[in-house]
Amino acid sequence: MPRLEEDDETLxxxxxxxxxxxEMIQEGENPYIERPVRSRSNVEFDSEKGLLDLGDSKSKxxxxxxxxxxxxxxxxxxxxxxxELIEEERTASIRELYYQLKHTIPGLDENTxxxxxxxxxxxxxxxxALDSLREHLHLIAEPKGRLFGPITIEDEGxxxxxxxxxxxxxxxxxxxxxxxxxxxxxxxxxxxxxSAMAARLVxxxxxxxxxxxxxxxxxxxxxxxxxxxxxxxKRLDLPVYVFTDGDPYGYYIYSVxxxxxxxxxxxxxxxxxxxxxxxxxxxxxIEEYGLENVTEKLKGKHPDESxxxxxxxxxxxxxxxxxxxxxxxxxxxxxxxxxRGERVEQQALATNxxxxxxxxxxxxxxxKGEHLP
Amino acid sequence: MPRLEEDDETLxxxxxxxxxxxEMIQEGENPYIERPVRSRSNVEFDSEKGLLDLGDSKSKxxxxxxxxxxxxxxxxxxxxxxxELIEEERTASIRELYYQLKHTIPGLDENTxxxxxxxxxxxxxxxxALDSLREHLHLIAEPKGRLFGPITIEDEGxxxxxxxxxxxxxxxxxxxxxxxxxxxxxxxxxxxxxSAMAARLVxxxxxxxxxxxxxxxxxxxxxxxxxxxxxxxKRLDLPVYVFTDGDPYGYYIYSVxxxxxxxxxxxxxxxxxxxxxxxxxxxxxIEEYGLENVTEKLKGKHPDESxxxxxxxxxxxxxxxxxxxxxxxxxxxxxxxxxRGERVEQQALATNxxxxxxxxxxxxxxxKGEHLP
Numbered sequence: 001m002p003r004l005e006e007d008d009e010t011l012x013x014x015x016x017x018x019x020x021x022x023e024m025i026q027e028g029e030n031p032y033i034e035r036p037v038r039s040r041s042n043v044e045f046d047s048e049k050g051l052l053d054l055g056d057s058k059s060k061x062x063x064x065x066x067x068x069x070x071x072x073x074x075x076x077x078x079x080x081x082x083x084e085l086i087e088e089e090r091t092a093s094i095r096e097l098y099y100q101l102k103h104t105i106p107g108l109d110e111n112t113x114x115x116x117x118x119x120x121x122x123x124x125x126x127x128x129a130l131d132s133l134r135e136h137l138h139l140i141a142e143p144k145g146r147l148f149g150p151i152t153i154e155d156e157g158x159x160x161x162x163x164x165x166x167x168x169x170x171x172x173x174x175x176x177x178x179x180x181x182x183x184x185x186x187x188x189x190x191x192x193x194x195s196a197m198a199a200r201l202v203x204x205x206x207x208x209x210x211x212x213x214x215x216x217x218x219x220x221x222x223x224x225x226x227x228x229x230x231x232x233x234k235r236l237d238l239p240v241y242v243f244t245d246g247d248p249y250g251y252y253i254y255s256v257x258x259x260x261x262x263x264x265x266x267x268x269x270x271x272x273x274x275x276x277x278x279x280x281x282x283x284x285x286i287e288e289y290g291l292e293n294v295t296e297k298l299k300g301k302h303p304d305e306s307x308x309x310x311x312x313x314x315x316x317x318x319x320x321x322x323x324x325x326x327x328x329x330x331x332x333x334x335x336x337x338x339x340r341g342e343r344v345e346q347q348a349l350a351t352n353x354x355x356x357x358x359x360x361x362x363x364x365x366x367x368k369g370e371h372l373p
Numbered sequence: 374m375p376r377l378e379e380d381d382e383t384l385x386x387x388x389x390x391x392x393x394x395x396e397m398i399q400e401g402e403n404p405y406i407e408r409p410v411r412s413r414s415n416v417e418f419d420s421e422k423g424l425l426d427l428g429d430s431k432s433k434x435x436x437x438x439x440x441x442x443x444x445x446x447x448x449x450x451x452x453x454x455x456x457e458l459i460e461e462e463r464t465a466s467i468r469e470l471y472y473q474l475k476h477t478i479p480g481l482d483e484n485t486x487x488x489x490x491x492x493x494x495x496x497x498x499x500x501x502a503l504d505s506l507r508e509h510l511h512l513i514a515e516p517k518g519r520l521f522g523p524i525t526i527e528d529e530g531x532x533x534x535x536x537x538x539x540x541x542x543x544x545x546x547x548x549x550x551x552x553x554x555x556x557x558x559x560x561x562x563x564x565x566x567x568s569a570m571a572a573r574l575v576x577x578x579x580x581x582x583x584x585x586x587x588x589x590x591x592x593x594x595x596x597x598x599x600x601x602x603x604x605x606x607k608r609l610d611l612p613v614y615v616f617t618d619g620d621p622y623g624y625y626i627y628s629v630x631x632x633x634x635x636x637x638x639x640x641x642x643x644x645x646x647x648x649x650x651x652x653x654x655x656x657x658x659i660e661e662y663g664l665e666n667v668t669e670k671l672k673g674k675h676p677d678e679s680x681x682x683x684x685x686x687x688x689x690x691x692x693x694x695x696x697x698x699x700x701x702x703x704x705x706x707x708x709x710x711x712x713r714g715e716r717v718e719q720q721a722l723a724t725n726x727x728x729x730x731x732x733x734x735x736x737x738x739x740x741k742g743e744h745l746p
Contacts, residue, residue, distance in 0.1 A: 090576065091576060092573075095718070100727070142568055143568050146544040153539075164533070166528025168545065169546075171519040173539075195516050199464075351472045
């Protein structure tokens with residue numbers, strides 16, 4: 001892959017980490033690596049930025065500590081391999097990284113790594129220690145998602161006009177940082193939860209008629225889709241609408257896209273888009289668009305039932321407590337959902353006719369500015 | 374979407390089905406729909422064609438039968454809606470179809486459909502009754518998979534040069550029957566189990582250097598990937614190599630691609646590619662390429678253990694009985710796997726170096742013609 005803008009900076013940080021350890025050894029100190037604490041206690045919502053972030057707690061991992069030594073060694077191995085990847089202008093999947101580093105330590109009956117459950121957390125340690133994104137370390141995740149719409153992207157030297165990809169669309173790779181947005185005539189970005197709904201919109205030429213970049217997530221958005229949404233918004237200053245099922249799972253997808261996730265709080269800044277709005281489905285859509293006969297029941301137990309709340313109700317209750325859902329509209333939305341005990345899917349809009357979502361529902365909502373914050 | 378070549382034929386079959394029912398009613402007969410039995414007892418391996426197929430058993434569904442009436446009504450509804458879709462040149466997801474057909478029957482306190490578990494089997498009934506593919510009824514499934522390589526595809530009027538799509542690639546849609554292969558310079562098709570391995574090969578420019586069309590399945594291949602493999606082979610007369618993990622799950626993927634699946638036996642002819650060969654990973658790769666330290670243990674219990682075989686061992690044993698795995702090489706392969714109790718992943722090839730799979734492993738195997746039948 002081509003060099004990323006961030007490559008020099010990432011190399012500099014990796015070298016600094018290594019040099020610090022060397023210095024400590026030369027000065028006869030017990031070498032350590034410092035990184036932010038990632039437990040929930042150190043995850044905060046930054047209300048100014050509108051996203052989750054790590055607090056100031058740090059912890060040190062020492063080489064000369066029997067409980068730390070193995071992880072210290074693994075962190076050095078991963079750091080060294082990532083440096084090599086950047087220098088070679090290659091990427092590796094986290095599975096490949098594991099296989100690349102797994103070997104028996106000479107003179108010892110011990111492996112560097114026993115399984116990938118050992119290397120994965122070390123990668124996260126390194127990301128946080130360096131305040132760097134996994135992709136900037138040239139590590140890639142499973143790709144998922146597709147893109148359609150009036151934008152030309154340069155990827156690996158190829159200029160791709162995403163309006164000329166039929167109903168197939170562009171596969172969103174794991175790594176999008178190196179994408180160059182050559183030109184576009186889009187009015188906004190629409191992130192769609194289900195692939196089938198994205199296919200519907202493409203069949204109706206929604207992307208062409210409405211000048212919309214459609215990003216199809218295919219369920220919970222991949223890192224690639226989250227980062228792509230972030231850079232489409234930041235670099236092109238385009239509004240972002242998120243279109244999910246009207247249920248706790250769909251709203252959680254929106255929550256992750258807008259504010260980030262607890263587990264990856266240190267990456268929200270690069271993976272989340274706080275300015276994104278939810279365009280639908282909402283509980284008020286049910287009456288508004290005559291969907292009373294095509295709702296589904298929420299799963300699990302209502303908080304008033306014994307043993308409740310569970311499943312959908314539990315997730316809805318949890319979300320009501322999120323700081324970024326403290327808007328009146330969101331509280332009402334979640335409250336109504338639990339009272340009705342109902343969910344409504346994107347594809348339920350097909351009950352009227354197939355083109356309804358593309359010709360009426362979305363254009364009306366976007367024109368009227370009807371969306372949740 | 375544009376009209377399919379098969380559209381006229383599918384419409385003719387739908388009309389014939391409808392006319393037969395009308396005639397039976399006019400003649401005072403109890404109307405019925407006849408379709409092949411789909412239970413395992415009627416699934417056969419056609420050794421000449423090299424794929425699974427349905428046998429000759431048929432069954433009739435009568436309108437005037439209290440056990441059949443509801444399903445008869447649903448079959449008519451689905452048939453009528455599919456006719457409408459074809460005429461409108463639209464497709465629908467099976468979820469949309471469900472929402473389109475769900476309504477309360479006038480004068481009765483009864484819904485046409487209660488949930489999608491009712492409409493899905495009816496779709497299969499219709500496919501078999503008409504000897505038609507779901508996609509020919511304009512019904513689409515969840516898309517998954519990507520394509521890279523030296524081929525230009527016309528999709529919805531757009532000519533897409535798949536060698537010019539960077540590392541992103543073309544999203545494989547659910548419906549590929551309408552793809553036109555404009556030109557190509559490929560020597561073969563390589564279907565790859567994991568997305569990460571496909572990303573590796575693309576990063577190494579394997580598709581360019583080896584003139585290979587890479588189809589990335591992303592796990593169990595979608596209907597789109599299966600059909601695409603089938604038409605790439607049939608229309609372009611290209612050899613197909615399948616590259617999976619060396620484990621029962623990977624070999625099952627190969628099995629489905631080559632011979633079809635029990636559940637969809639009636640569609641093997643259109644979804645399977647009996648001439649496809651497995652290029653790897655194989656048990657002999659472990660010694661051949663020095664992978665002894667990067668194998669994993671099979672899951673479950675060996676047949677010799679009490680309560681065995683389970684999980685991986687069970688699947689391997691089942692496959693040993695498949696008629697299309699009665700080649701000596703396959704029997705040996707599965708036998709060796711169970712004896713070793715080991716599996717080996719595609720990505721384990723990274724233990725040497727990242728480019729090894731692209732520069733050495735695959736080219737050597739293809740040149741030597743080393744593959745399983």
